[in-house]
Amino acid sequence: xxxxxxxSIESWPLRWKVxxxxxxxxxxxxxxxxxxxxxELSAASRLNLASDNAVIVVPAAELVDRLDGLAYxxxxxxxxxxxxxxxxxxxxxxxxxxxxxxxxxxxxxxxSTASSTAKTMRDDxxxxxxxxxxxxxxxxxxxxxxxxxxxxxxxxxxxRVVRPLADQLVDTLEAQxxxxxxxxxIAAPDFADSDELRTEVADAAGAEAAAIxxxxxLTGTEQASALSKDxxxxxxxYTQPSSDSVHAPAFTEAMxxxxxxxxxxxxxxSADLDGTxxxxxxxxxxxxxxxxxxxxxxxxxxxxxxxxxxxSLIRSIGRLRQGALxxxxxxxxxxxxxxxxGGGMPEIQTLPFRTNEEVGQLARAIxxxxxxxxxxxxxxxxRLQIGDMFETLSRRSRSLVEEQLALxxxxxxxxxxxxxxxxxxxxxxxxxxxxxxxxxxLVLADTVExxxxxxxxxxxxxxxxxxxxxxxxxxVQVGHMADVSIAGSAAGDIGHLIAELLDNAxxxxxxxxxxxxxxxxxxxAGLLVEVADRGLGMSxxxxxxxxxxxxxxxxxxxxxxxxxxxxxxxxxxxxHEATVRLRTTSALTERPGVTxxxxxxxxxxxxxxxNETLDDLRNGSFTENRPRSASNERSAHTSAGASALAAxxxxxxxxxxxxxxxxxxxxxxxxxxxxxxxxxxGVNGIPAPANGxxxxxxxxxxxEPERQQRGNPLSYFTSGNPQSGNSEPQTSEPAQATESTWLxxxxxxxxIFERMASEWLMDPTTPEYRNRVWASAADAGWTAAAKAxxxxxxxxxxxxxxxxxxxxxLVPDEARSGSQAKAEGPNDPAAIRDILSRQLAGVRRGRAExxxxxxxxxxxx
Numbered sequence: 056x057x058x059x060x061x062x063s064i065e066s067w068p069l070r071w072k073v074x075x076x077x078x079x080x081x082x083x084x085x086x087x088x089x090x091x092x093x094x095e096l097s098a099a100s101r102l103n104l105a106s107d108n109a110v111i112v113v114p115a116a117e118l119v120d121r122l123d124g125l126a127y128x129x130x131x132x133x134x135x136x137x138x139x140x141x142x143x144x145x146x147x148x149x150x151x152x153x154x155x156x157x158x159x160x161x162x163x164x165x166x167s168t169a170s171s172t173a174k175t176m177r178d179d180x181x182x183x184x185x186x187x188x189x190x191x192x193x194x195x196x197x198x199x200x201x202x203x204x205x206x207x208x209x210x211x212x213x214x215r216v217v218r219p220l221a222d223q224l225v226d227t228l229e230a231q232x233x234x235x236x237x238x239x240x241i242a243a244p245d246f247a248d249s250d251e252l253r254t255e256v257a258d259a260a261g262a263e264a265a266a267i268x269x270x271x272x273l274t275g276t277e278q279a280s281a282l283s284k285d286x287x288x289x290x291x292x293y294t295q296p297s298s299d300s301v302h303a304p305a306f307t308e309a310m311x312x313x314x315x316x317x318x319x320x321x322x323x324x325s326a327d328l329d330g331t332x333x334x335x336x337x338x339x340x341x342x343x344x345x346x347x348x349x350x351x352x353x354x355x356x357x358x359x360x361x362x363x364x365x366x367s368l369i370r371s372i373g374r375l376r377q378g379a380l381x382x383x384x385x386x387x388x389x390x391x392x393x394x395x396x397g398g399g400m401p402e403i404q405t406l407p408f409r410t411n412e413e414v415g416q417l418a419r420a421i422x423x424x425x426x427x428x429x430x431x432x433x434x435x436x437x438r439l440q441i442g443d444m445f446e447t448l449s450r451r452s453r454s455l456v457e458e459q460l461a462l463x464x465x466x467x468x469x470x471x472x473x474x475x476x477x478x479x480x481x482x483x484x485x486x487x488x489x490x491x492x493x494x495x496x497l498v499l500a501d502t503v504e505x506x507x508x509x510x511x512x513x514x515x516x517x518x519x520x521x522x523x524x525x526x527x528x529x530x531v532q533v534g535h536m537a538d539v540s541i542a543g544s545a546a547g548d549i550g551h552l553i554a555e556l557l558d559n560a561x562x563x564x565x566x567x568x569x570x571x572x573x574x575x576x577x578x579x580a581g582l583l584v585e586v587a588d589r590g591l592g593m594s595x596x597x598x599x600x601x602x603x604x605x606x607x608x609x610x611x612x613x614x615x616x617x618x619x620x621x622x623x624x625x626x627x628x629x630x631h632e633a634t635v636r637l638r639t640t641s642a643l644t645e646r647p648g649v650t651x652x653x654x655x656x657x658x659x660x661x662x663x664x665x666n667e668t669l670d671d672l673r674n675g676s677f678t679e680n681r682p683r684s685a686s687n688e689r690s691a692h693t694s695a696g697a698s699a700l701a702a703x704x705x706x707x708x709x710x711x712x713x714x715x716x717x718x719x720x721x722x723x724x725x726x727x728x729x730x731x732x733x734x735x736x737g738v739n740g741i742p743a744p745a746n747g748x749x750x751x752x753x754x755x756x757x758x759e760p761e762r763q764q765r766g767n768p769l770s771y772f773t774s775g776n777p778q779s780g781n782s783e784p785q786t787s788e789p790a791q792a793t794e795s796t797w798l799x800x801x802x803x804x805x806x807i808f809e810r811m812a813s814e815w816l817m818d819p820t821t822p823e824y825r826n827r828v829w830a831s832a833a834d835a836g837w838t839a840a841a842k843a844x845x846x847x848x849x850x851x852x853x854x855x856x857x858x859x860x861x862x863x864x865l866v867p868d869e870a871r872s873g874s875q876a877k878a879e880g881p882n883d884p885a886a887i888r889d890i891l892s893r894q895l896a897g898v899r900r901g902r903a904e905x906x907x908x909x910x911x912x913x914x915x916x
Contacts, residue, residue, distance in 0.1 A: 073369055077361040084357060088350030095343035101211045102336035108159050108208040109329040112224070114149040115166060115201045116325045119228060120318050121145040122173050123235040126194040129180045130187045130242040142177055146170060162204040169200030187243040188252075191236045198232035209328070214335050217328070223273050224324040230266035230282070231317040233259045237289065238310065253293065260290045282316055285309040371414045378406040378418070382425050391432045400433055438611075442500035449496035456490040468891075484526040491524055491558075494551060498623045499615070503630070509543035511661050514574065514582075517541050517550045524554035527561045534573040539582060542659045545631045549655065552627040552635070555620045556586040556651045564590035564648065580657035585650055587640045592647035598637050605635045632656050 064072070122145075125138040149170055153163055176193040179185055202225055209221035236259040246252050264286050271279040288309040390401045403426045408418035463483050470476045497504070514537060522528045541549055553572075560570045568589045575583045593601065604621055608629030615622045628635045633655050640648035850858040 069369055069372060073365040077358075077365050081354065081358050081361065085350075085354050088354060092343060092347045092350060095339060095346055098213070099336060099339035099343050102214060102217070102332060102339050104159070105209055105212045105217070106329075106332035106336045108162055109332045111149070111152055111162065111166060111208065112205055112328055113322075113325040114145065114152055115169075115204060116224070116228065116321045118142075118145045118149050118170070118173060119198050119201050119231065120321060122176070122194055122197055123231065123238075123314075125177065125180065126190045126235060127238045127242070129185065130190050130239040132184075132242075135180065139177065139181065142173070146174060146177075159208055162207045165200050165204040165207065169197045169204065172200065173197045187239050188255075191239040191255075194235050194239065195232055198228060198235065202228045202232070209332075212332070214339075217331050217335055219273055220324060220328045220331055223270060224321070224328055226266045226269045226273065227317060227320045227324055230263045230270070231321060233263035233266065234310075234313055234317060237263070238314075257290070257293055260286065260293060264290070278316060278320060282313060285313045285316075289313075368414075371408075375406065375408070375414060375418055375421070379421050382406075382421065387425065387428055390429050394429070394433050394436050401429065403429060442502065445496045445500035446502045449493040449500070449502075452493040452496075453490055456486050456493065459486050460490070487524060488526070488558075491551070491554065495619055495623050498551075498626050499611075499619070501626070504547070511540035511543055512546035513540045514538075517546050518553065518572065518574075521550045521553040521557060524551075525558045525561055527566070528557075530561060530566075530569050531557060532569045532571050534571055535575065537574045537576055537582060539576075539660050539662060541655070542661070545659050548627045548630060549633070549653075549659070552624050552633070552653065553584060553586065555624050556635075556653070559620055560586050560588035560590070560649070560651070564588035565646070568646075577654060577657075580660065582655040582660050584653040584655065586653075587648060587650040589640065589644075589646045589648040592639055592649050593637070598639070598649075601637050605637070628653070631659060633659075 067075075121138070121142040125135070125142045127133075128135055128138045149166065153166055153170070172193060176185075176190070176197070180190070205221070205228070206225055209217065212218060212221070237256050240246065240252050240256045240259070243249070243252055246256075264283070267279060267283045267286055271283065288305060292306045386404065393401060403422065405422045406418040408415045460483065463479055463486060467476060467479045467483070470479060518533060522531050525531070557570060557572070564570060571585075571587045573585045573587070575585075577583045601618075601621060604618070605625045605628065608625050611622075624635055627633075633653060635654075636652050638650050638652070640650045852858060
């Protein structure tokens with residue numbers, strides 16, 4: 056995993072992260088507060104400006120009212136002295152205000168224009184009468200200018216109190232302007248006869264009605280209702296054709312009432328607008344200052360609180376980090392060292408956190424991890440001690456068992472009583488099982504035996520080694536065999552695994568049923584070895600549980616002691632990445648049995664002999680040159696020769712001797728006693744010759760530069776019947792052995808010597824040599840033994856049981872009758888000792904030559 060960049064957020068120190076977490080919200084709050092303060096201050100500023108401009112509202116409304124009075128007086132022919140005086144006063148006040156005050160330039164310009172228009176109209180009226188239409192137009196222009204100025208003054212104000220007042224004032228001035236137009240036009244002499252004047256008066260009445268409607272929506276007061284009623288009366292009067300209707304009392308009263316109401320409303324609204332603007336400006340200014348103080352105080356308080364919380368968080372995490380580092384770097388190593396020295400379980404010092412929030416929970420979690428680590432360290436130490444104890448006990452037990460096996464074999468060689476020899480055989484097999492149990496203890500201790508670098512082991516050799524570990528090896532039948540070899544580093548463990556499966560299959564299947572071993576190549580270039588029995592089998596739940604335990608790879612559980620074999624198989628399979636699965640052999644029979652499938656990965660499999668061909672292996676150029684170590688009894692390098700007879704030849708012999716006992720010995724010596732198969736116990740040794748006698752030392756042969764052509768290692772897995780016509784089966788009667796057989800044995804031509812002599816005289820490069828089928832002089836004896844086993848009994852009892860005949864199933868030339876042995880006299884102990892000494896010397900010489908050849912090959916590589 057690549058480390059994060061220093062510029063990334065993940066690499067920031069904790070202080071930076073906390074600061075970034077706190078600063079961003081505070082900046083946002085300050086920004087929003089500043090925007091709010093700015094908005095309120097802007098509104099207050101606009102209200103202040105509008106309040107400053109509101110001083111023109113009252114004089115401007117007064118100017119409009121006085122001008123309306125002057126216009127009506129001039130249009131109706133009334134005296135102008137008083138209206139002129141009132142107008143001059145209002146105009147003077149407005150002019151003084153415009154020239155002295157500072158307010159909106161647009162409003163000032165509009166008021167100046169309106170004032171000039173009003174003064175011009177006043178001068179013209181003083182100079183002489185003007186037409187009513189001209190007076191109405193000029194009065195309307197002045198009123199429009201004043202309305203526009205007042206609207207411009209309050210246009211920037213967006214206050215919910217000021218805005219309605221400003222709109223009411225504007226609508227009132229618009230209605231008053233329309234009413235002034237009506238009053239001036241109906242005073243014209245030709246009003247009754249001029250349709251044009253009547254139309255203009257009707258338009259003005261409509262404009263007034265629209266303004267009154269707007270006022271009614273804004274105020275909803277009785278004044279708006281009264282104005283609307285008076286407006287309706289006047290409009291009804293305008294629609295009458297008689298000109299006298301405008302002089303009717305009802306019309307005159309309605310006109311006078313509307314004028315008075317408009318004047319009162321204008322004055323009231325002007326004063327209210329001016330006062331409200333000043334009041335709202337002061338309120339908004341105060342609110343802005345208050346909100347500014349609140350926002351600044353809140354931001355400062357939040358900043359102080361955030362800094363306090365951040366500091367507390369940083370300090371808590373810093374203390375937690377320091378405590379965790381103290382635990383990881385100081386306390387835990389010291390406690391583990393104390394436990395490794397045999398000290399008691401130390402007391403865990405918890406971190407100094409008493410809170411229940413996240414940091415406190417994290418501290419508790421670190422304490423739990425600390426205690427669990429100490430507990431696991433203690434358990435691991437105990438497990439290591441127990442493993443060392445198991446390893447020590449196993450190695451000592453194996454040493455004692457090896458000595459016991461050697462002693463048993465010596466006793467077997469010296470024993471002549473068949474019953475005792477049978478007991479020795481049983482004791483031999485029991486010792487072999489004890490040795491495998493010792494190996495199981497090594498597996499339980501998870502001890503991997505270290506082997507020196509060795510060559511691959513042929514699959515038949517490994518299977519023979521596995522079969523030699525079980526007592527009832529005669530029931531094992533080997534099916535198809537693949538021409539492959541197993542890596543030397545894994546051959547011993549794989550052989551042990553298969554031995555456990557074979558032992559389990561033999562134990563839980565009927566004694567008269569065979570156990571089949573088949574080997575096939577897998578699609579991934581691996582190997583599939585299956586061990587199938589025909590026992591009672593296992594239930595579906597038990598099979599599932601067993602497969603689950605195998606999948607765990609030999610994990611130590613409460614079931615380990617009860618199912619040691621299952622544990623050993625799982626542990627060995629996991630060690631070499633193999634897979635073991637159990638399934639029912641056949642669910643259609645009473646005894647479904649169990650099939651154990653072992654999948655060996657392709658990394659452990661290689662062609663036989665690696666760089667050598669299968670023909671070279673069949674000719675013995677690889678296996679016989681393999682170094683044989685006497686110290687590693689279970690190694691697949693030595694198991695090939697040690698267990699060859701026990702695996703297959705022993706199985707063939709078993710078919711010739713279904714019972715063990717005085718009447719049918721397993722094998723016979725010259726004196727008629729059963730002879731032990733050396734490979735049956737798994738102890739290192741050399742396979743006995745096929746005739747059942749101890750292998751004598753061959754006669755000295757001519758010295759050759761190299762002797763690499765040896766016996767065929769695969770011949771032990773071939774059929775007992777000869778496959779070549781070079782040696783015909785001989786079914787002669789048992790020969791009468793004499794004492795000279797033992798004394799003159801050195802002069803005989805042993806089968807191994809004959810084979811070696813024949814191979815020395817052959818050219819290994821010729822096709823005949825390469826394609827020949829191996830055969831030995833002992834094949835005839837094995838053929839005779841097989842035929843003796845296949846003989847049907849000739850006599851039966853009354854109930855139909857066969858009657859055994861003494862000597863009917865003895866191998867020809869292998870045993871002598873009791874009378875012959877008694878007639879020839881006892882064997883000479885000195886001669887027998889001399890034969891065995893020479894055999895041992897020959898074995899040692901052969902092993903020395905093999906080691907030297909192997910060293911020479913390794914040097915050439």
